[in-house]
Amino acid sequence: xxxxxxxxxxxxxxxxxxxxxxxxxxxxxxxxxxxxxxxxxxxxxxxxxxxxxxxxxxxxxxxxxxxxxxxxxxxxxxxxxxxxxxxxxxxxxxxxxxxxxxxxxxxxxxxxxxxxxxxxxxxxxxxxxxxxxxxxxxxxxxxxxxxxxxxxxxxxxxxxxxxxxxxxxxxxxxxxxxxxxxxxxxxxxxxxxxxxxxxxxxxxxxxxxxxxxxxxxxxxxxxxxxxxxxxxxxxxxxxxxxxxxxxxxxxxxxxxxxxxxxxxxxxxxxxxx
Amino acid sequence: xxxxxxxxxxxxxxxxxxxxxxxxxxxxxxxxxxxxxxxxxxxxxxxxxxxxxxxxxxxxxxxxxxxxxxxxxxxxxxxxxxxxxxxxxxxxxxxxxxxxxxxxxxxxxxxxxxxxxxxxxxxxxxxxxxxxxxxxxxxxxxxxxxxxxxxxxxxxxxxxxxxxxxxxxxxxxxxxxxxxxxxxxxxxxxxxxxxxxxxxxxxxxxxxxxxxxxxxxxxxxxxxxxxxxxxxxxxxxxxxxxxxxxxxxxxxxxxxxxxxxxxx
Numbered sequence: 001x002x003x004x005x006x007x008x009x010x011x012x013x014x015x016x017x018x019x020x021x022x023x024x025x026x027x028x029x030x031x032x033x034x035x036x037x038x039x040x041x042x043x044x045x046x047x048x049x050x051x052x053x054x055x056x057x058x059x060x061x062x063x064x065x066x067x068x069x070x071x072x073x074x075x076x077x078x079x080x081x082x083x084x085x086x087x088x089x090x091x092x093x094x095x096x097x098x099x100x101x102x103x104x105x106x107x108x109x110x111x112x113x114x115x116x117x118x119x120x121x122x123x124x125x126x127x128x129x130x131x132x133x134x135x136x137x138x139x140x141x142x143x144x145x146x147x148x149x150x151x152x153x154x155x156x157x158x159x160x161x162x163x164x165x166x167x168x169x170x171x172x173x174x175x176x177x178x179x180x181x182x183x184x185x186x187x188x189x190x191x192x193x194x195x196x197x198x199x200x201x202x203x204x205x206x207x208x209x210x211x212x213x214x215x216x217x218x219x220x221x222x223x224x225x226x227x228x229x230x231x232x233x234x235x236x237x238x239x240x241x242x243x244x245x246x247x248x249x250x251x252x253x254x255x256x257x258x259x260x261x262x263x264x265x266x267x268x269x270x271x272x273x
Numbered sequence: 274x275x276x277x278x279x280x281x282x283x284x285x286x287x288x289x290x291x292x293x294x295x296x297x298x299x300x301x302x303x304x305x306x307x308x309x310x311x312x313x314x315x316x317x318x319x320x321x322x323x324x325x326x327x328x329x330x331x332x333x334x335x336x337x338x339x340x341x342x343x344x345x346x347x348x349x350x351x352x353x354x355x356x357x358x359x360x361x362x363x364x365x366x367x368x369x370x371x372x373x374x375x376x377x378x379x380x381x382x383x384x385x386x387x388x389x390x391x392x393x394x395x396x397x398x399x400x401x402x403x404x405x406x407x408x409x410x411x412x413x414x415x416x417x418x419x420x421x422x423x424x425x426x427x428x429x430x431x432x433x434x435x436x437x438x439x440x441x442x443x444x445x446x447x448x449x450x451x452x453x454x455x456x457x458x459x460x461x462x463x464x465x466x467x468x469x470x471x472x473x474x475x476x477x478x479x480x481x482x483x484x485x486x487x488x489x490x491x492x493x494x495x496x497x498x499x500x501x502x503x504x505x506x507x508x509x510x511x512x513x514x515x516x517x518x519x520x521x522x523x524x525x526x527x528x529x530x531x532x533x534x535x536x537x
Contacts, residue, residue, distance in 0.1 A: 023296075024294070024295055024296040025293075025294055025296070025411075025415075026296070027293050027296065027297060028293045028294050028411070028412075028415040029293075029388060029411065029414045029415045030293070030385060030388070031385065031388045031389055031392065032382075032385060032386060032389060033389060033392060038395065038411065038414065041399070041407065042407070042408070042411050045404050045407065045408065048404075049404065055402055058402050058404075059399070059400070059401075059402035062399050062402060062404065062407075063399060066395075066396075066399050073296045073297055074296060074297065118471070122467060122470055122471055125299065125302075126332070126467065127494065127495070127498045129302065129304065129328065129332070130494040131494060131495060132304060133304065133325055133328060133329070134494070136304060136321050136322075136324070136325040137325065138318075138322075139317070139318035139319065139320075139321040139322040139325075140321065141308060141317055141321055143304065143308075143321060143325065144304050144305045144308040144321065144324065147299070147302075147304060147305070148298065148299060148300065148305065151298070151299050152298050152299070155296075155297075155298070156298075159296050185509070188476070189505040189508075189509075191471045191473065191476055191479075192476055192479050192501055192504060192505055192508075193498055193501035193502060193505060194467070194471050195468075195471055195472075195476055195477070195479040195480040195483065196479050196480070196482055196483030196486075196497055196498065196500070196501040196504075197483060197494065197497065197498050197501070198464055198467050198468060198471070198480060198483065199479070199480040199481060199482065199483025199484035199485075199486075199487070200483040200484065200486060200487035200492070200494055200497045201332075201460075201464065201487075201494065202460075202461075202464050202480075202484055202487075203484050203487035203488035204487050204494070205329055205332075205460050205464075206329075206457070206458060206460040206461045206464065207457040207458070208457070208458055209454075209457075231488075232488045232489060233484070233487075233488040236458075236461065237484060237488075239458060239461040240460075240461040240464045240465055240468070241465075242461075242465075243461045243462050243464070243465030243466075244464075244465040244468040244469060244472070246465075247465050247466060247469045248469060253343060253462055253465075253466060254343055254371075254375055254378075256462045256465070257330070257343075257371055257459060257462055260455050260458050260459055260461070260462065261371070261451075261452065261455045261459075263455065263458070264451040264452060264453075264454040264455025264456075264458060265447070265448055265451030265452065265454075265455065266451070267451065267454060268447055268450050268451035268454050269447050269451065273451075273454045
């Protein structure tokens with residue numbers, strides 16, 4: 001069905017189905033020397049085996065794809081699809097510059113890491129997790145289930161279809177897309193939605209409650225109630241912005257976590273919270 | 274105890290492996306890890322609750338661009354397992370999960386290094402063009418690190434539970450109550466990390482827009498996200514996208530000034 005949608009013949013369709021399936025494992029072996037290189041090679045093995053018949057060409061092919069690679073795995077399939085199309089051309093056309101295959105892979109892994117991280121890691125994950133968490137509050141197992149289903153409802157089609165998209169588009173389109181600025185617009189769009197979500201979650205999911213009651217001439221003054229009427233969630237907002245400010249000054253998250261824990265314990269002890 | 278330790282180890286190993294094998298379907302987020310621990314150890318409600326609290330702590334923690342963040346996965350696994358086995362509540366889980374995540378963070382670099390033991394073999398097979406051997410070894414290399422993680426978490430539960438139980442009993446109640454208060458505030462660190470990633474001076478206004486919609490108007494999260502999508506579409510048709518192309522040359526210098534607000 002996918003094959004027909006993309007107008008591939010049966011042979012290409014079979015190969016692309018394999019590439020799409022194996023692209024899932026791009027991140028399966030992460031090493032310190034070449035990052036995701038082994039997963040990339042794993043994806044390209046069927047392509048090389050199909051395109052080249054001599055032992056020599058195959059070994060050169062394996063080596064070509066066992067090189068440093070690191071991108072966001074959800075969208076990384078686009079690059080494997082693109083490389084598949086290029087290998088196909090290279091096998092047909094002896095003049096084809098094989099160095100361009102590695103060049104395209106290396107030049108695209110950065111932008112795709114940026115787009116994939118900003119859409120999936122920082123925006124879509126946060127939105128779906130927000131929904132999951134609001135369900136999980138009382139220990140309801142629906143929370144994690146809804147989170148996983150929602151997240152993958154958008155991610156899985158990308159993992160399966162992007163290799164086909166890359167295969168069809170070819171490298172020329174990508175260069176045009178980068179020049180036209182659509183890549184940076186996508187990143188910006190994801191940032192806008194992401195920032196709004198993070199803003200909303202700062203209000204709903206961070207909680208700082210002042211329990212201290214101020215007594216003056218016998219009348220009680222509840223500080224938390226006062227804050228709530230004027231500026232609800234003011235303290236969570238200030239706390240979050242303070243954390244952000246400290247993180248920008250390169251203070252480690254673990255240090256901040258420790259500080260907040262001490263703050264909570266001391267605050268409870270002297271009766272502020 | 275040995276059965277529970279085995280269950281924890283196998284669950285951790287399985288979650289880690291499936292997450293990388295199925296292209297990061299997010300099954301190693303604390304919410305899911307906590308739930309899985311609940312299922313494995315027979316207390317789903319506590320598992321989900323612990324997972325949800327720790328998720329708020331670790332929300333912004335995500336390995337991006339090769340950085341090594343606190344290890345939220347295995348910290349959560351150990352913290353949730355203790356909370357369920359010892360039956361001492363969510364505060365306990367948080368008190369244990371955060372230090373555990375820092376210990377596991379230190380094990381991350383040597384842990385991944387285990388895979389490098391296979392590198393000479395892999396390189397030999399690439400030279401020989403022996404693709405069948407490469408395909409056979411691939412899942413093995415992948416799971417070598419996950420078995421390491423499972424072993425660490427299983428051992429932590431096996432060796433530590435009695436010590437931990439005595440330790441927690443010795444803690445004063447105020448301390449645990451304070452931990453509960455801190456747990457509600459810790460989300461701020463996670464959101465701070467997310468902001469650090471996404472913050473641009475020109476876009477900062479959208480953060481406050483989202484905040485106001487939730488704090489004053491009480492709008493649900495999904496509706497705010499959908500309004501964000503509408504704003505993006507409006508910007509697209511108002512030509513913000515084509516303008517972007519011409520200013521992209523100057524944007525790096527703008528970026529430097531962006532942090533001014535929080536630089537003092």
